[in-house]
Amino acid sequence: MAILIRGTILYRVRDLVADLGGDGEAVLRRYGIDPVATDDFARYVSYVDAAAVLGHAARQLDCPEFGLRLGLLQGVESLGPLGVSLRNAETVGAAVGNVCRFLGNIAPADTAELIEAQGPAIYSYSTMLHDEFDRRQMVEKNLTLALLAFRLVAGEDFTPIKVTFQHERSAPRDRYRDVFGCQVAFGQEHNGIHFPKAYLGRGVRARDQAALELAEEYLGRLRPSVALAEHVREVTRRLLLGHEVGLRQVAQALSVHERTLQRELAASGTTFERILDEVRKAMAWELAATGVQAAQIARALGYAEQSGFTRACRRWFGESPRTLIRQRAGEPPEQPVGHVRPAG
Incomplete structure (x- = not known):
């Protein structure tokens, strides 16, 4: 069965491809994706095709850090109502909990988990994509988005202890350090952001309880x-x-x-x-x-x-x-x- 996902998974991909000297619309249409869908949370695209767009752009434009760059360009607004739920949560821990709870409702191939065993807390992310190179680009994009989400709710001073990837390194090591601001390791157990547990109890500033309730109600009904x-x-x-x-x-x-x-x-x-x-x-x-x-x-x-x-x-x-x-x-x-x- 084909896996469908919101079109905003490719939000601003045309801009990034154009910045790198390519034709974003042509890349999207190559994989049967209407460019208009990338700006519309109500539209669906094939998840496999969306990942193929990232992989194709990374190869053809000689940009192995394409996923990292796209995540930075998209920002938390690309998450739609999920972004609303996390930015209006009571604490950082509640925000992470909302992502883990609702991610599969808008991205059925993806799962997220908060691990609070001994040592630091770990936000762990995984996806069901099979193509190795395409999956790397998607994982790196989505962990970049996760970092931006942490900084939104925990404060700009949020810095992970380390970031880990299950796959091997694709881009120059310095690019990962530039994005995450910490040690980055590859071939690890988790695609994860490791951070001090103390952050989980930190309150989220300028939150809106009514917006949170509306977002949670919507996401809760969404399958x-x-x-x-x-x-x-x-x-x-x-x-x-x-x-x-x-x-x-x-x-x-x-x-x-x-x-x-x-x-x-x-x-x-x-x-x-x-x-x-x-x-x-x-x-x-x-x-x-x-x-x-x-x-x-x-x-x-x-x-x-x-x-x-x-x-x-x-x-x-x-x-x-x-x-x-x-x-x-x-x-x-x-x-x-x-x-x-x-x-x-």
């Missing part, structure tokens, strides 16, 4: 497959209003392949056809209350013939479109031909 189905529903509704909707158009809007979208929806227990039917039903109910004619509703829902809408309306509501419109408008039911109202 990768459920989230995708909801976004398909939103995109389908939007495209219906433009009178052009189908699996191909929705897949393009989400920056995923049609077959990938079908597989992901099946994994979440639904299909595009079912979602389209549900969206049409909800829109029919809403439009009927406005008093517009049945033919107008049929066109708004993308039916080539009004008869298709009529059949669907009877299946959804057990009524003809005309009867539904009268009921939703608060009008009395039509009387059968020949019927005489009683006097009085």
